[in-house]
Amino acid sequence: MSKSRGSARRGRPVFIAAALAITCGAVFLGSAGTASAGNLIVCGGKVAATGKNVNTDARYSVLCSEDIRGFSVVSTKKFDFFGSETDVTPTTSQSATLQCEGSVPGFGFGCGVVNRNSPSGCGATPAAAKCTSRVSAGNTISGDVSFDTSPCLGNKPKIWVTAASDPFVTSVSTAVPPGPDTSTVGEYSSQPFQLKVTGFTKKKCAKTVKAGSKGKK
Numbered sequence: 001m002s003k004s005r006g007s008a009r010r011g012r013p014v015f016i017a018a019a020l021a022i023t024c025g026a027v028f029l030g031s032a033g034t035a036s037a038g039n040l041i042v043c044g045g046k047v048a049a050t051g052k053n054v055n056t057d058a059r060y061s062v063l064c065s066e067d068i069r070g071f072s073v074v075s076t077k078k079f080d081f082f083g084s085e086t087d088v089t090p091t092t093s094q095s096a097t098l099q100c101e102g103s104v105p106g107f108g109f110g111c112g113v114v115n116r117n118s119p120s121g122c123g124a125t126p127a128a129a130k131c132t133s134r135v136s137a138g139n140t141i142s143g144d145v146s147f148d149t150s151p152c153l154g155n156k157p158k159i160w161v162t163a164a165s166d167p168f169v170t171s172v173s174t175a176v177p178p179g180p181d182t183s184t185v186g187e188y189s190s191q192p193f194q195l196k197v198t199g200f201t202k203k204k205c206a207k208t209v210k211a212g213s214k215g216k217k
Contacts, residue, residue, distance in 0.1 A: 041066045041190035043163050047145070049199025054208055056080075056150050060195065061142045062161050067134045070098065070112030070164040071141070074192070077157035078105040081146035086111055089140050096133045098141065105148045111141075112164070123166060131166065151197065152205030160192040 045062035062071065073082075079102075086098045102109030113133040122131035135141060151157055165188065 041068065041163050041165060043071075043161055043190060043193045044195075045140075045161065045193075046196040046198055047157075047159050048197075049151075049204070050144075054150070054152055054200055054204040056147045058145050058147070058151075058197075058199070059142060060145060060159075060161075061140055062163075062195070063138060063140045064135075064163050064190070066137050066163075066165060068163045068165045069116070069131070069134050070110065072108060072110040072162050072164075073145075073159060073195075074108035074162075075147075075157050075159045076107070076155075077151060078107055078148040079109065079145050080105045080148040081144070082109045083143040083145070086141050086143045088135055089142070096135060098135065100143070111143075134165070150205070150208050151200045152208040156197050156200060159195045159197060161195055162189055162192045164189045 041064055043062060043064040045060065047058050047060045050057045050059050060073065064071075081104060082100055082102065084100055086100065088097060096113050098111040099114055100109050100111035115133050116131070118131065118133045119129055122129050147157070
């Protein structure tokens with residue numbers, strides 16, 4: 001498996017220009033007489049062209065409504081580069097840097113926390129400390145990518161992000177009278193959310209399209 005070309009090409013963080021409308025929900029699972037509720041992960045973001053001369057480079061920005069421990073990006077246009085680490089803003093005690101791996105060129109990559117069980121035994125019971133290796137809800141995750149061919153040539157790519165999180169452990173009383181039952185609830189991964197692709201406008205792409213046309217002759 002080949003990896004990304006490292007963090008040498010990592011640039012400054014690009015913040016999401018407009019606030020994303022993130023909503024929280026609840027999913028209820030169970031049978032007659034019992035139910036458990038878990039938080040539904042909702043994510044959004046964009047992939048924006050970088051630099052004055054539009055070519056192949058871009059930067060993605062993603063944020064989610066719940067704490068996450070990893071995510072994956074899938075594109076209809078191949079990447080020939082992605083940053084090996086992410087940037088997370090704002091920086092807090094729960095804004096772990098995620099490391100990314102995948103094949104290049106390829107149609108996507110995955111990123112996740114490095115030390116999954118930190119502190120030891122985290123999240124095992126309702127009384128246990130929460131795992132600190134995660135990205136807090138509302139924090140922005142960003143990183144650099146480069147396409148193998150410019151999005152200016154042909155159809156604009158469609159890109160999706162899927163977030164992953166350990167289910168949390170909570171006390172659920174099912175006995176009568178109530179007993180000390182516990183249950184693991186929540187979800188491991190979200191549904192795919194499509195990211196907005198911006199910056200590859202007709203005006204900015206004019207030179208790239210013209211150069212591409214000449215190259216075909």
